[in-house]
Amino acid sequence: MKHTPFGILATTCAAALALSACGAGTSGGGQPGGGASGGGDALRVGIKFDQPGMGLKKGEEYSGFDVDVARYVAKELGKTPQFSEAPSPQRETLLKTGQLDMIVATYSITDKRKNEVGFAGPYFIAGQDLLVRTDENAIKGPDTLTGKKLCSVKGSTPAQKVKDEHPDVQLQEYDTYSKCVEELVNGTVDALTTDDTILAGYASQEQYSGKLKVVGNTFSEEKYGIGLPKDNADMCQKVTDALKKMIDSGEWQKIVDANFGQAGFKPGPGNPPTPAACG
Structure with missing residues (x-):
């Protein structure tokens, strides 16, 4: 393999410096x-x-x-x-x-x-909160999740906290919150839990406009x-x-x-x- 002389490489890099640094990511x-x-x-x-x-x-x-x-x-x-x-x-x-x-x-x-x-x-x-479909009025907090299917990311602290304190909740875990949101919209699960900011971000996405809402009853502080x-x-x-x-x-x-x-x-x-x- 033919090697480029160091001097030529340095000159080329210097000439391109206005656009980006050589090798910089x-x-x-x-x-x-x-x-x-x-x-x-x-x-x-x-x-x-x-x-x-x-x-x-x-x-x-x-x-x-x-x-x-x-x-x-x-x-x-x-x-x-x-x-x-x-x-x-x-x-x-x-x-x-x-x-x-x-x-x-x-x-x-x-x-x-x-x-x-x-x-x-x-x-x-x-604060930890819940994301539900806009037509869902029964879920108002973790104490109203009995018998419901709750979604979160595998191994996440928010999901485990609800499961530990409310054992009647059916926990469904996926690799990403995006997958949980898809299943929530499809009706496969009843709620998604994590920080309220993250939930609001998903609810604000154009494809979910009018379909999802944050319950607004936080039960932790971050x-x-x-x-x-x-x-x-x-x-x-x-x-x-x-x-x-x-x-x-x-x-x-x-x-x-x-x-x-x-x-x-x-x-x-x-x-x-x-x-x-x-x-």
């Missing part, structure tokens, strides 16, 4: 490099790619509440967000190894996680925060200030309406939250 706009504390204008942000209403990648487009929050914060920091997928099991590692500058991905603030990474926020307080590398007080304070401005200016409510309005979703108790002081 970033997306979302802005020049690669620099990071949150570097000299460049890029902010490497981890989001979910598969949660309608929260973090969704479709082609080269990104949408959702978390995406809009990330864009707002990045703008306040004078940065351009570059989005990458941040799967739940990998979030701490992505921050600890310096692969990402921040994560905005339905990332609940917990004491265990705070031992490994930093958090700014909360910027939203979610404080979503922006994940950051641990012990970076300066960065944490800047992000916290941006979140406070987003909430106080009314921009937070606009973002909620834009992403969940079609589902008629109203954030539960504690919203909008007051971001805690860093440190």
Whole structure:
């Protein structure tokens, strides 16, 4: 195999730098490099790619509440967000190894996680809820699920919590929430459970317009925060200030309406939250 001389490769890469970095796997706009504390204008942000209403990648487009929050914060920091997928099991590692500058991905603030990474926020307080068909009036909460078929993702904490506390519930598990939603619309199951934000995102999708609704009776509390590398007080304070401005200016409510309005979703108790002081 004939090898390309290093000098030619370097020249080619330099010429293409205006469009992208050679070998870089970033997306979302802005020049690669620099990071949150570097000299460049890029902010490497981890989001979910598969949660309608929260973090969704479709082609080269990104949408959702978390995406809009990330864009707002990045703008306040004078940065351009570059989005990458941040799967739940990998979030701490992505921050600890310096692969990402921040994560905005339905990332609940917990004491265990705070031992490994930093958090700014909360910027939203979610709660476990139920998604049902719009003509369903009997299901008003977990205590009304007796004899009903409840759907969730295999091994998920939300589904197991309901099953443990309400053993008469028939639990149906699938690999994805999208499959649960399909079965709910088809009438195979009676309800789907997970965080209310995720449920509202599905109900807001055009193909489910008028077919699904969130019950609106949360029975847990999840404080979503922006994940950051641990012990970076300066960065944490800047992000916290941006979140406070987003909430106080009314921009937070606009973002909620834009992403969940079609589902008629109203954030539960504690919203909008007051971001805690860093440190």
